[in-house]
Amino acid sequence: MSLSDTRIRAFKPKDKLYRVADRDGLALEVSPAGSKLWRYRFRWAGKATMMSLGPYPAIGLAEARQKAQEARGKVSTGTDPRSSRRSAREAQATADAALFEAVASAWRIEKQEGLAQKTVDKITAILDGDLIPSLGKVDIRTLGTPEAAAAIEKIAARTPHTAQKAKSYLNQIIDFAIRKGHREDGRKLTLKGTVRLPKAKSVPAAVEEEALKRVMGVVSKYPERMIGAALRLAAYTALRPINVVSARWSAIDLERAIWKIPGAEMKTKVDHDVPLPKQALELLREALGWRRGGSKKDWVFPAIAERGTPHMSRDTLSKALRDSGLRGIHVPHGFRASFRTRAREEFDVDIDALEAQLAHSVGDATQKAYNRAKQLRKRIEIMQRWADYLDALVGAQSKDRSDC
Template sequence: MLTDLKLKALKPREALYRVADAHGLCIEVTPTGSKLWRYRYRYAGRAKMLAIGPWPLISLASARLKRDEARRLLLDGIDPMAKRRRDNELLRQAQRGMFEPVAREWLEHKRKSVGEETFRKAKLVTEGDLIPALRRYNIAELATKDVAPVLLRIAERAPNLAAKARQYLGGIVDYAIKQGLRDDGRLLSLKGVIPRFEKGHISAVTKPSDLGPLLRAIEDFSSPLTRAALKLAALTAMRPGIVASARWEHIDLERAEWHVPGHLMKMRHAHIVPLQRQASELLRDLVGHDAVYVFPSPAKQKTPHLHRDSLSKALREMGFKGKHATHGFRGTLRTMARERLGIDLDVLEAQLAHAKRGDVAKAYDRTTFDDQRIQVMQAWADYLDTVRRNEDNVVPLKKAG
C-alpha cells in the first residue's frame, strides 16, 4: 500500500505509469510529473477507471474515502462513473435554470424576431431591473409572490416600463417551459399585479394651445443636436429610437426620402419617410457633422449616436414631464392631423408604419399612399410652423374619413 513518503518519492518517467494502493485505487504519474488518483473497477463485465483528483490536493486518506464511496455504489448495483455524469448534468441543468442565464437566453432568442428598438427596450428592462432582482431564483421555482414586488417597484418609477416588464417575464417563463426548465403550464399569475391607474398612454399634446409652447420651447433649447433631433421627431413622427440612431446612408436628400431598413422597424418592414422642405433643410444643416450618424453621440455618452433618452430628458427639462414624451409626437400627428387638417386615418397609419389588422405581412413601401403621404407630411410641417408662430388658422386638406 502507498504511503505519503512513497508518493513523494515517485518520479516522472518517459511514459505514463501507475502504482497501486489497494482495492482498485492507484496513483497515475505522468511524464510531466503530475500525480493523479484513479479507481479501477469492473461494471457489467467491463473494465472502467474513475478519476478521483490530483495529489497532493486530494490526500491519500481522502482518495481512499472516495474509493470506498465508489465501492459502496457498486455494491448497490450503481456505476460510479455513470452516477457522476448524471450528477454533473443535474448540476449543469440547475445552473442553467437560474433566472439570469434563462433571461439572457430568452433575450438572444427574442433578438431574432424583433426590431432593434424593441430589443433595446427588452434588454434595458431585463438587464436593468429583472435580472438584478431575480438572479438568485431558479426559474423552475419562481413564483408570482417573488416577482410582484419587483414589478411594483418598476411601476413606481416608470408605469409603462412595468407593463413591459410584466410582458417580458411572461415571455421568459414561457421560454423556460419550452426548454424543459419549468413544468408545463406553470405560468405566473401577473394579471392585476400592476395597479390599473399605473397603466396609461404615452403623454402627448393634442391641442394647438399646448403644441405651440412645446414647439417654441424646442426652438429655444440650448443643445443644437438635441434640438434638431426633437424637430425631426415632430416633423416625421418616427419613433424616438429611430430618430436618435438615424444614419446618413438611409437619407436621400435629393429625393427627399428617409429609407428606414426593416430590421430597425418595430413591424420588421422597410419604411420610406417623405422629408418635407423643413426636414430637408434641417438635415442639410447637419451634413458634415458625422460620417455615419445624423445625430452623433455627445462626448460623454457611451452610445455611438445620440441616445433616445436624451430627447426625453430635454423635454422634461423644458417642463413637459407628464405632458409630452418624445414618442408622443406620433400621437400628436395622428390626432391633430385628423382634427385640424382632415387627413384620412389610413394615410396617417401608413406614415406611422402601423401594421394593418389581418394584414401584418404587408410592407409599407413606396407604393403605400406615397403621393398622399408626401402631400400630407408637407401640410403637417407647414401646420407646425403656423402653430409655432401662434397662427392656428389652417384650412383642412379634406374632410377626415
C-alpha cells in the same frame, strides 16, 4: 506492504508517473508534477479497469480504503462502480441546465435573432442587471410565483416600466423552459398585479388654434437656422422627432417631393413614405447649403459636437421650445397631436389617411405597408393643405402683432 501516511508523504515525483499498491486493488498514483491521486483497480467484463477515487491529501488513506471497499462491493454484486458516478454527473448536468441562469441565457440567444442591437442591449441589461442576480441559482423546475413576484417587485420599486419589461421577459423564459422540457406543461407564473405603472402623462401639445399659432410664431422665427429648420420640418411633416433629427439626404428625393424612411428607423418597423409639401422642400433646399463633408455629409441635421450621435439630438429641439417660453405648452412630439386634431377639424380629412401619415400601427406589417401606399395620393394633398394652414397661422400672428 500496505501504505501509511508517513510512507505516502515520503513519495517523491519521478520522471514518469508511477503507482504504489496499498491493498485490495487500492493504489496511489504519483505524477511527475508531484500530485497524488487514489486509484481503484478491478476487472470488469473480463478486462482490467481503473477508476479515480480522488486526490490525496483531500481524500485521506482511511477514506480512500472505504471508497475502495464500497466499489469492490458493487463489483461483487455485478454493478459497475463507475455507473453511479456517471449518473451523479448526469444528474448534476441536468440540474445545472435547469437553473434559471442557464435557461434565461438560452432564451436570450433564441430571442435576439433578428432584433435590433438596441433591443438586444435592453434585454441584456434586464437579465444581467436584475433577473439573473435575483433568480439565477433557482431551479426553474420549481421556481414559484412568490420568488418570481419578489424579484419583479424589487425592480418595480426602482423603475416600474423596467419591471413591466422584466415581467414580460420572465413569462417568456418560463414558456421557453416548458417548450424545452425544463418545466412541466401548464406550470405558469401568476404575476398579475406585481407592477403598477404610474399614470401616463399626456404630452404637452398645442391642439387649439390659438396655441398652435403661438408655437408656429416661435418656430418660424427661431434664431438658430438649423434648429429652426428642424422644428419647422417636424411641424410640416408631423413625424416623430427622432425621424426628423436623424433625416438622411440619401432618403430624400427633392425632385419627387418624397422622403422614404426605411423600416429599421421607424417605430413600427415598416417603410414609411413621407410626402413633402412645398414649404418642406424649400427649407430642405436651403439646408443643402449647410451640408457638411466627411462622415456627416449624409445627415440633414448633423451634430455640431463630436460626441454622442452624429446627428442633432431630440433634446436640442425640446430645449429650444422650452427656452422659447413654451415649457408645458408644446414639445416637438406634440406636432403629431396638433396635426391629428387640427387637420381633422379644419379639413375633415379621412381618418385612415391621417393614421397612415402618422405611421400609426394598424394591422400586420403587410397591411400597414398597403394602407400607407393606398393613402399616399390623399396624404400628398393633406400635407400641402397642412403646411399652408401652418403658414397662414404664422401670417395671422404677424398681422395680430402689427395691429397692436
